[in-house]
Amino acid sequence: MSWSKFEYQLQTWLERGLDQRLRLAVTGLSRAGKTAFISALVYQLRHLNAQQQLPLLQVAREGRLLGCKRTHQPDLSIPRFPYDQALAAFYSQPPYWPQPTNGISEICLNLRYRPQTSLKRYLGEVASLQLEIVDYPGEWLLDLPLLEQDFITWSQTSIDYLQHHPQRRALAQTWWQGVEALDVLAPADEHKIAQLAALYTENLHQSKAAGFAWIQPGRFIMPADHAGAPILEFFPLPQLDKYSAEQIHQAAPDSLFALLQQRFEYYKNHLVRPFYKEHFSRFDRQIVLIDLLQALNAGHEKVLDTQMTLTQLLQSFRYGQRDFLRRLFAPRIDRLLFAITKSDHVTRDQDPALCQLLQNLLQDPLQDLRTDAVQLQIQPLASVRATQELILELSDGQKTPALKGHNLQGEVLTFYPGEVPKSLPSPDFWQTQGFEFVHFAPPSLHQEQALAHLRMDEALEFLLGDKLA
Amino acid sequence: MSWSKFEYQLQTWLERGLDQRLRLAVTGLSRAGKTAFISALVYQLRHLNAQQQLPLLQVAREGRLLGCKRTHQPDLSIPRFPYDQALAAFYSQPPYWPQPTNGISEICLNLRYRPQTSLKRYLGEVASLQLEIVDYPGEWLLDLPLLEQDFITWSQTSIDYLQHHPQRRALAQTWWQGVEALDVLAPADEHKIAQLAALYTENLHQSKAAGFAWIQPGRFIMPADHAGAPILEFFPLPQLDKYSAEQIHQAAPDSLFALLQQRFEYYKNHLVRPFYKEHFSRFDRQIVLIDLLQALNAGHEKVLDTQMTLTQLLQSFRYGQRDFLRRLFAPRIDRLLFAITKSDHVTRDQDPALCQLLQNLLQDPLQDLRTDAVQLQIQPLASVRATQELILELSDGQKTPALKGHNLQGEVLTFYPGEVPKSLPSPDFWQTQGFEFVHFAPPSLHQEQALAHLRMDEALEFLLGDKLA
Numbered sequence: 001m002s003w004s005k006f007e008y009q010l011q012t013w014l015e016r017g018l019d020q021r022l023r024l025a026v027t028g029l030s031r032a033g034k035t036a037f038i039s040a041l042v043y044q045l046r047h048l049n050a051q052q053q054l055p056l057l058q059v060a061r062e063g064r065l066l067g068c069k070r071t072h073q074p075d076l077s078i079p080r081f082p083y084d085q086a087l088a089a090f091y092s093q094p095p096y097w098p099q100p101t102n103g104i105s106e107i108c109l110n111l112r113y114r115p116q117t118s119l120k121r122y123l124g125e126v127a128s129l130q131l132e133i134v135d136y137p138g139e140w141l142l143d144l145p146l147l148e149q150d151f152i153t154w155s156q157t158s159i160d161y162l163q164h165h166p167q168r169r170a171l172a173q174t175w176w177q178g179v180e181a182l183d184v185l186a187p188a189d190e191h192k193i194a195q196l197a198a199l200y201t202e203n204l205h206q207s208k209a210a211g212f213a214w215i216q217p218g219r220f221i222m223p224a225d226h227a228g229a230p231i232l233e234f235f236p237l238p239q240l241d242k243y244s245a246e247q248i249h250q251a252a253p254d255s256l257f258a259l260l261q262q263r264f265e266y267y268k269n270h271l272v273r274p275f276y277k278e279h280f281s282r283f284d285r286q287i288v289l290i291d292l293l294q295a296l297n298a299g300h301e302k303v304l305d306t307q308m309t310l311t312q313l314l315q316s317f318r319y320g321q322r323d324f325l326r327r328l329f330a331p332r333i334d335r336l337l338f339a340i341t342k343s344d345h346v347t348r349d350q351d352p353a354l355c356q357l358l359q360n361l362l363q364d365p366l367q368d369l370r371t372d373a374v375q376l377q378i379q380p381l382a383s384v385r386a387t388q389e390l391i392l393e394l395s396d397g398q399k400t401p402a403l404k405g406h407n408l409q410g411e412v413l414t415f416y417p418g419e420v421p422k423s424l425p426s427p428d429f430w431q432t433q434g435f436e437f438v439h440f441a442p443p444s445l446h447q448e449q450a451l452a453h454l455r456m457d458e459a460l461e462f463l464l465g466d467k468l469a
Numbered sequence: 470m471s472w473s474k475f476e477y478q479l480q481t482w483l484e485r486g487l488d489q490r491l492r493l494a495v496t497g498l499s500r501a502g503k504t505a506f507i508s509a510l511v512y513q514l515r516h517l518n519a520q521q522q523l524p525l526l527q528v529a530r531e532g533r534l535l536g537c538k539r540t541h542q543p544d545l546s547i548p549r550f551p552y553d554q555a556l557a558a559f560y561s562q563p564p565y566w567p568q569p570t571n572g573i574s575e576i577c578l579n580l581r582y583r584p585q586t587s588l589k590r591y592l593g594e595v596a597s598l599q600l601e602i603v604d605y606p607g608e609w610l611l612d613l614p615l616l617e618q619d620f621i622t623w624s625q626t627s628i629d630y631l632q633h634h635p636q637r638r639a640l641a642q643t644w645w646q647g648v649e650a651l652d653v654l655a656p657a658d659e660h661k662i663a664q665l666a667a668l669y670t671e672n673l674h675q676s677k678a679a680g681f682a683w684i685q686p687g688r689f690i691m692p693a694d695h696a697g698a699p700i701l702e703f704f705p706l707p708q709l710d711k712y713s714a715e716q717i718h719q720a721a722p723d724s725l726f727a728l729l730q731q732r733f734e735y736y737k738n739h740l741v742r743p744f745y746k747e748h749f750s751r752f753d754r755q756i757v758l759i760d761l762l763q764a765l766n767a768g769h770e771k772v773l774d775t776q777m778t779l780t781q782l783l784q785s786f787r788y789g790q791r792d793f794l795r796r797l798f799a800p801r802i803d804r805l806l807f808a809i810t811k812s813d814h815v816t817r818d819q820d821p822a823l824c825q826l827l828q829n830l831l832q833d834p835l836q837d838l839r840t841d842a843v844q845l846q847i848q849p850l851a852s853v854r855a856t857q858e859l860i861l862e863l864s865d866g867q868k869t870p871a872l873k874g875h876n877l878q879g880e881v882l883t884f885y886p887g888e889v890p891k892s893l894p895s896p897d898f899w900q901t902q903g904f905e906f907v908h909f910a911p912p913s914l915h916q917e918q919a920l921a922h923l924r925m926d927e928a929l930e931f932l933l934g935d936k937l938a
Contacts, residue, residue, distance in 0.1 A: 072659065072699075072728075076735045079697035084660070103694060190541065191553070225572060225693045228548035230541075259541075266545045 021130040022467055023282055025333075027138045028289030029213040029309060033341045033383055034135055035098045037289055039086035040383035041133070041460070042070075042107060043451050051450045056457035059468035064114040066126065071110045074132070081107035081135055090384065090451060094410060095442040103222055104136045104279070113468050120469075129467055134279065138288070139218025142309065143272045144280070144316045146217070151261040152248070158236035161214060161308070167301050168214075171206050175199035180239055185247060188256040190230075197233035211298045213309040219271050231270060234263040280316075285463050287337040288313060289381075292354060293345055293437040296420070300427040307361040307424075310338075314365040317374050335375045337462055343380030344387045344454050345437055346417050347401040351380045353420040360423040377462045382454035386440035392416070405440040413438060490599040491936055492751055494802075496607045497758030498682035498778060502810045502852055503604055504567045506758055508555035509852035510602070510929070511539075511576060512920050520919045525926035528937035533583040535595065540577045543601070550576035550604055559853065559920060563879060564911040572691055573605045573748070582937050589938075598936055603748065607757070608687025611778065612741045613749070613785045615686070620730040621717070627705035630683060630777070636770050637683075640675050644668035649708055654716060657725040659699075666702035680767045682778040688740050700739060703732040749785075754932050756806040757782060758850075761823060762814055762906040765889070769896040776830040776893075779807075783834040786843050804844045806931055812849030813856045813923050814906055815886050816870040820849045822889040829892040846931045851923035855909035861885070874909040882907060 028034045044054060045068040054060040073080065082105070086098035111129040120127050146154060162169045162176075169176075178196050201220045208215050215221060219232060226232050237260065240248070251257040288310075295306045317336050340354045355378050359366065369376060387405035392414070394400060404414045417437055445451070497503045513523060514537040523529040542549065551574070555567035580598045589596050615623060631638045631645075638645070647665050670689045677684050684690060688701060695701050706729065709717070720726040757779075764775045786805050809823045824847050828835065838845060856874035861883070863869060873883045886906055914920070 070659075076699040076732055077695055077739050079695065080663075080699065082697070105697070190539075194549075226546055226548065228551065228574070230545040230549065263545055270546050 020128065021132070022464065023132045023134060023284045024463060025280075025283040025286045026133060026135045026289070027141050027286070028341075029138045029291065029306065030208055030211065030215070031100065031294065032138075032289035032291045033097075034289055035082075035086055035101055037287070037339075037341070037381075037383040038081055038107065038133055038135055039083055039090070039098060040451060040453055040456060042083055042109065043087065044453065044456055044460075045109060045111065046070075047450060053450065053453065054457035054460060056455075057460045058465055059113050059116075060457070062116070064116065065468065066112040066114065068109055068111050071108045071130070073106045073108045075106065078134075079103070079105045081105040081133065083107055090442050091445060091447060093444065094406075095444055097442060101135055102137075103224065104134065104140075106132065106134050108132045111464075111468065116469050129464070131464070134283065136275075136279065137218060137222065138213070138309075138313075139215050139221065140275050141280075141288075141313055141316060142214070142216050143218045144276065145312055146264075146268050146272055147276070151264040152240060154264065155236035155238075155240055158216070159238045162238075165212075165214075165301055165305060167210070168207055168212060168305075171210070172200070172203045175203055175235070176238060179235065179237065182239075182256055184237055184239060184243060184257045185251050185255050187252070187254045188259045193256070193259065194233055197235055200235040201232070211294060211302050212305050213295075214305050214312075217267060219267070226271075230263055231266050234260040234267070281332070283333050285335045285337075286317070286333050287339055287459065287463060289339050289341045290358070291342055292340050292357060292420075293342055293435075294439075296435040297437050299430045299434070300425070303361070303424055310358075310362055311365045314362065314369055318369055333374060335377070335463060337459060338376070338378045339381040339459060340379070341381055341383065344382035344385045344405075345403075345440060346420055347389055347403060348454075349401060350420045353422050354380045356422045357420060357424070379455060379458055379462075381456065381459055383456060384442055385452040385454050386442055390414070405438075406444070407438055408441050410441065489597065490601070491933065492601045492603060492753045493932060494749075494752040494755045495602060495604045495758070496610050496755070497810075498607050498760065498775065499677055499680065499684070500569065500763065501607075501758035501760045502566075503758055504551075504555055504570055506756070506808075506810070506850075506852040507550055507576065507602055507604055508552055508559070508567060509920060509922055509925060511552055511578065512556065513922065513925055513929075514578060514580065515539075516919060522919065522922065523926035523929065525924075526929045527934055528582050528585075529926070531585070533585065534937070535581040535583065537578055537580050540579045540599070542575045542577045544575065547603075548572070548574045550574040550602065552576055559911050560914060560916060562913065563875075564913055566911060570604055571606075572693065573603065573609075575601065575603050577601045580933075580937065585938050598933070600933070603752065605744075605748065606687060606691065607682070607778075607782075608684045608690065609744050610749075610757075610782055610785060611683070611685050612687045613745065614781055615733075615737050615741055616745070620733040621709060623733065624705035624707075624709055627685070628707045631707075634681075634683075634770055634774060636679070637676055637681060637774075640679070641669070641672045644672055644704070645707060648704060648706065651708075651725055653706055653708060653712060653726045654720050654724050656721070656723045657728045662725070662728065663702055666704055669704040670701070680763060680771050681774050682764075683774050683781075686736060688736070695740075699732055700735050703729045703736070750801070752802050754804045754806075755786070755802045756808055756928065756932060758808050758810045759827070760811055761809050761826060762811055762889075762904075765904040766906055768899045768903070769894070772830070772893055779827075779831055780834045783831065783838055787838055802843060804846070804932060806928060807845070807847045808850040808928060809848070810850050810852065811855075813851035813854045813874075814872075814909060815889055816858055816872060817923075818870060819889045822891050823849045825891045826889060826893070848924060848927055848931075850925065850928055852925060853911055854921040854923050855911055859883070874907075875913070876907055877910050879910065 026034055026038055028037075045065075048054060048060055048065055048068065052060075057065075059065045070083075082098070082101065089096050089098040109131040111131055112126055113129070114125060115127045149157065162172055175196060178199060182192070204215050204221050208221060217232075219226070223232055237257065240257075248257060290306070290310065292306070295302045317333060338358065340358055343351060343354060346354070358378055366376070387403040390402055390404055392400050392402040400416050402414055402416045404412065407413055418435065443452070495503055495507055497506075514534075517523060517529055517534055517537065521529075526534075528534045539552075551567070551570065558565050558567040578600045580600055581595055582598070583594065584596045618626065631641055644665060647668065651661070673684050673690050677690060686701075688695070692701055706726065717726060759775065759779065761775070764771045786802060807827065809827060812820060812823060815823070827847055835845070856872040859871055859873055860868050861871040869885050871883055871885045873881070876882055887904065912921070
């Protein structure tokens with residue numbers, strides 16, 4: 001083999017070995033702003049050189065990011081992420097937040113950059129990174145723990161949750177009464193199951209609308225092809241503890257218990273497992289978006305619900321202790337970003353409090369996670385900055401930071417939005433005072449004005465920086 | 470082995486060998502009445518003994534059918550056929566035709582009967598047949614021929630079809646102009662493809678609404694999880710014949726041709742093939758419902774469209790000549806019923822004409838099919854009889870048969886609906902005269918009145934009779 005041929009072979013081999021492709025997964029708890037985040041990410045990378053808005057992204061700061069173009073997605077059966085529609089929404093008069101996506105979607109970018117590392121430079125002046133951004137509902141991630149639960153455990157977990165969340169318990173009241181009246185071991189009436197499942201599903205819809213994040217089983221509220229199929233017609237049984245383990249074990253195949261158990265297993269095998277096999281196991285990086293301000297507004301129970309939901313989500317990234325995941329799917333996510341969105345809805349001096357509140361809520365699970373292989377970052381973020389910050393002088397001469405922006409009714413507001421608590425306040429706090437963080441509309445922009453952000457570059461540096469070195 | 474043990478073994482083996490399970494597939498061209506048919510089928514079997522309405526079904530006539538109950542479906546991920554909702558529609562005041570189903574659905578019945586054959590009688594006084602009825606869109610069946618077409622062939626077939634159907638061509642005009650302006654070999658713009666695919670899909674929706682049956686690719690109008698995905702964004706290319714085979718063969722991977730070809734193949738492999746593998750290949754019997762009167766009303770082009778569509782459909786059952794199917798999926802459908810629905814919308818003396826018209830339209834493909842292993846029956850059918858037949862005496866003393874029923878506006882009509890032509894009239898006929906078969910509402914019934922039908926028992930005898938012997 002001649003030297004030049006050897007050199008060529010080496011180069012081919014090195015190119016393959018290098019990180020030329022990255023699958024970035026984006027998910028979030030209900031209404032946390034996934035669509036705004038992905039649109040802003042694509043926008044900022046595509047408008048980088050004109051606007052110099054990403055100083056904390058090293059490759060950009062050093063002027064090494066040369067271009068970003070959209071490319072064809074590899075999996076043709078996944079809906080395309082509606083980037084153009086989202087941008088149109090931001091540049092409308094008046095602007096509005098884009099329609100939330102439903103289910104999974106994808107958008108692909110090709111980033112050309114001048115490499116810094118000697119190995120990559122050896123391969124050429126210009127390198128490229130294929131970035132595949134996958135957007136999926138937080139509920140699908142929340143379904144992951146089902147894979148290691150049997151029907152009895154899941155039933156108990158769900159009932160425990162309802163018993164600790166009085167508002168959710170109240171929403172579920174009609175269903176609860178209906179299901180408690182049934183004999184778990186008697187032959188089941190399919191029609192009755194369908195009715196109760198419809199009530200349970202309705203209860204999940206209402207809970208989501210009321211701002212709760214703990215929505216499980218997640219596919220119940222996004223049925224797609226399975227609307228009206230038995231796979232989406234089961235529910236937990238509150239009365240299971242009235243029966244002995246032996247009674248349950250000997251339940252007849254046509255009993256209510258056996259039928260629900262069969263459907264629960266079917267759901268795991270036909271909906272949850274394929275998602276993890278076909279998608280989750282192929283993600284390289286994950287960002288989870290969380291709207292803490294919305295939870296604070298909604299009250300003590302919603303914050304507890306966020307806490308529990310995030311605790312559950314974190315389990316999906318604990319490969320060390322939970323090696324059943326590794327056995328099943330060999331997941332490879334090595335960086336996990338928790339972004340507290342809409343940080344422009346409070347003044348910037350509140351950023352540390354936002355982080356601290358989340359860290360306090362997740363103290364135990366974070367402790368466990370730190371011993372694992374996953375790198376974790378928690379940060380505030382405003383994908384599309386909706387407010388301006390200014391200093392107000394009060395009548396007594398004191399100065400205070402304030403925000404200026406449009407509320408959803410289009411009125412201009414200038415005010416101090418208040419402080420974020422550093423830890424979970426007691427339930428009393430909401431009875432006497434509570435929180436009222438305003439929800440802002442997107443900023444009104446001319447076509448040539450850029451979308452602004454807060455700390456998007458910090459997020460990008462964490463998620464992509466090492467791949468663009 | 471003792472004699473009784475041997476007897477037991479033999480019985481088990483025989484039971485397995487006997488036809489204890491039958492998957493009956495129901496499909497139809499647009500609005501042919503699938504929902505009414507399945508509801509009526511279940512209704513008639515479940516109310517058999519009270520009403521004695523099935524004299525042509527041998528097992529019923531001989532009093533050997535003992536009972537029929539609904540059972541759990543084996544595939545939990547398929548939506549349940551909405552039988553209860555359909556019955557509620559028929560027994561409403563005023564009654565209405567049930568909502569059409571969308572996509573696939575299933576309902577299962579267990580039929581208990583006294584066997585007649587000595588072999589089954591040896592096995593017991595009472596035998597049972599598990600009947601699984603699967604309802605799926607005619608468009609899915611129409612997609613089958615794609616499996617043996619490549620993109621170029623499909624493109625030519627689709628363009629030929631449009632050129633022979635001026636109304637369809639007119640509906641597709643905007644799309645056609647847009648696509649003809651493109652260079653097939655130039656790099657494709659994904660955004661442009663998406664726009665043209667949206668126009669093509671819109672054209673399919675309009676065609677279906679206008680009563681055309683030839684809707685292909687069928688998933689375009691029922692996107693389910695794939696709305697907005699590239700798999701549903703392709704279309705035929707009218708300008709292909711301007712290019713040489715070599716030019717096409719050498720098309721670059723990012724050219725319009727290559728991209729559309731890739732998506733076409735993806736569609737076949739990810740949507741068409743799974744349907745045939747998971748469903749079609751497991752059907753035992755098939756009924757195809759056709760509304761010929763609606764086609765006659767709509768004009769010469771719609772009748773031609775029905776003819777072409779049925780000709781294509783018939784190919785799916787020609788295992789003999791087309792053994793690619795047998796190789797791929799080993800389909801096992803051995804009886805195929807073409808039912809000309811709404812036969813109660815004409816007088817009963819027109820039944821032979823209905824059959825003859827269909828036979829004339831399908832002369833060639835039927836000729837081919839008769840040499841194959843599939844048994845075929847063509848018959849008129851009214852799943853839910855909406856009219857009464859009576860004899861009117863005209864002013865000149867002559868007598869004529871007539872129909873009495875409610876039209877969709879709720880008015881009572883009594884009239885002679887006219888004759889069905891025995892063969893396809895010439896286009897002129899529609900210009901001078903045409904057809905105006907009235908669309909009737911379901912009959913108004915009290916709760917204790919039975920749903921009536923026409924020749925449902927004949928259909929059941931063909932589809933199930935031998936399995937209940």
